[in-house]
Amino acid sequence: MKSFTKLTAIACPFDEINVDTNQLCPTRFNKLPIGDPYLKKVMFHDQRFTQDGKPRNTDFIFNREPYKKAEIIVADQNWGIGSSRESAVYAMASFGIKSVIAASFGDIHYNNMTKNGLCPVQLSQEACHELRSMLLENIGAKITVDLEELKVIAPDGTEYEFNMHPLKRRCLIQGLDDISLTKQYMDAIKDFEANHHKSKPFMTVQKPS
Amino acid sequence: MPGKTLFDKIWDSHVVAEEEGETLVYVDRLLVHEGSRHSFTMLRNIEMPPYRAEQVFGFADHYMPTETTEGGIPGVRDNKIRGMLELMEKNTSEVGVRYFGFHDPDQGILHVVPPEQGISQPGIFLCGADSHTSTHGAFGSISFGVGASEAGHIMATQCLWQQRPSPLRINIDGTLPFGVHAKDIILGVIAKFGVGIGVGKAIEFAGSCIERMSMEQRMTVCNMTIEAAGRMGMIAPDETTYEYMEGRPYVPRGKLWKDAVEYWSSLPSDEDAVFANEKTLEVEELDPMVTWGTNPEMTLPITGTIPFPEDAENEDQRREIQGALDYMDLQPGMGMEEIEIERVFIGSCTNSRIEDIRAAAEVAAKGTAKVEAWVVPGSKSIKRQAEAEGLDQIFTDSGFDWREPGCSLCTALNGDLLNDGQRCVSTSNRNFKGRQGPNGKTHLASPAMAAAAAITGKLTDVRTLE
């Protein structure tokens, strides 16, 4: 997994609330494997392209310069609600997105982001609003997301602090995937399991009758 | 010390380790489907076999054809879809997990088959590679959906890093009025308390109405917990649970069954248990509910009228309502019953169980379908049962399409799609933009309400049908 420490990049203001994972990756693209070149076009596909993949709606913000090169999204409430599909994150990553700032996130989507090296940043709704206003006044402005210092630096220099769960933050900064982390616990898992199955034998998987 | 909730008891008995406030929890059962190939790739990449293959179960559902299964997997025309089915066969047999696959006599949806098979049990920690895994919480378990990386992690270690959610109790009290079903309750809960009520929460459903419910109704309620943003939904196990479970293939037998029931009976929340929050819904006040917009909170009683954006409480909401009206192509002030529809889908892990099929058949028998109407049972075993009861005949006589089991139009992955822009009454769980096909307009409702819409061609109050 790629590590995420600090990023300064073009940020795209996106003020719709309740952006669900189906918009980030329409269901029919779930089949695309990681690395498929078409994945670049999948994020908000149906707003950006026609059914057969031709560009449409040049007004749509992700179809416009400089946002085609955005690496940060400043959203609003409930980013990534809906299905657990991780392909939503692959689509975002393929577009080039590395961090999303939002007032709230879909639970599973938030985890899916951190597990793929993308940095979700939760700020207050007012802070998201202020950031988006600055970005709208100053097209193509850059924002800094600093995971080590746990702060976002706005185009005008304003700093916003955020929180992330310490373990998630450590894994992102070190680029440590969960399996490597958990492997350090294999003994504890074995002990737990032996005890669990001994005290509650009915919880082990039975041979089907 | 205050008492413990159902959630606390199960959580506490699955803690392996804690680090920096995250908990490593032990997962008793994992459910995966054809869409989970990334998880298998992860295992391959780290060159690890599954840690406990017997605790992993695979299902062919998301990509299953529902028109016909004749010709087997080679008979599936779309290359990509066939590829997904083939890959799952290969992946599951390679690592040796029990696969309810294409040809299995008990194939079906991953939230429908495990309860039938007795894989879903009280007190266990169960994860699934689909967000509606909350369904299994109806048995009094901790059950929730995980992403593909998390599923891969569970396969490799049988554990998962989690933050402890806080428990919330929603009491559903009263007797269900005529024509009102479990689906209307959960839609009513979301409409009343909002799609954000469950964020970071383990929701326990309790109350006199829940206590009287069948397991199938309980599953419908828990299934849509995720639409209220809940991490999981759960219901305390009781006699109804044990009665449903006893004798199913994967359920413990003999002395183990007795020990299990004794343990399960200790799980319900203690009298003095503390919940972070508590809410109550009286079902007597409920009508059959239908969604009108693009998230499940945008729900109205069938007797309601489409809202005016200018009546919204704030600018954000006004924009959201306007956006939904534009997308759904509806006018403010219009009666729900004036909305004409083009398709009907009865199925999905929310409402494809035998009781759902019976409820739909009862209504279907009253007329002939005016629009294309599909009935997709949740599993082969439900299909057999329905056919034994002659329900398939009722449907086909009334012009409904009786199909093969799978997820089908719930998520439109298998090639079952609405035509561009079609309006569909659906018994599934999500009315997001484009979920059932490009520009598709989805109205969520109960099986009885969906069947009623099919025979009138518009949203219809099932209670008024002759």
Ligand code: SF4
């Ligand atoms: S029916 Fe729908 S929600 Fe249920 S498992 Fe299938 S795709 Fe997921």
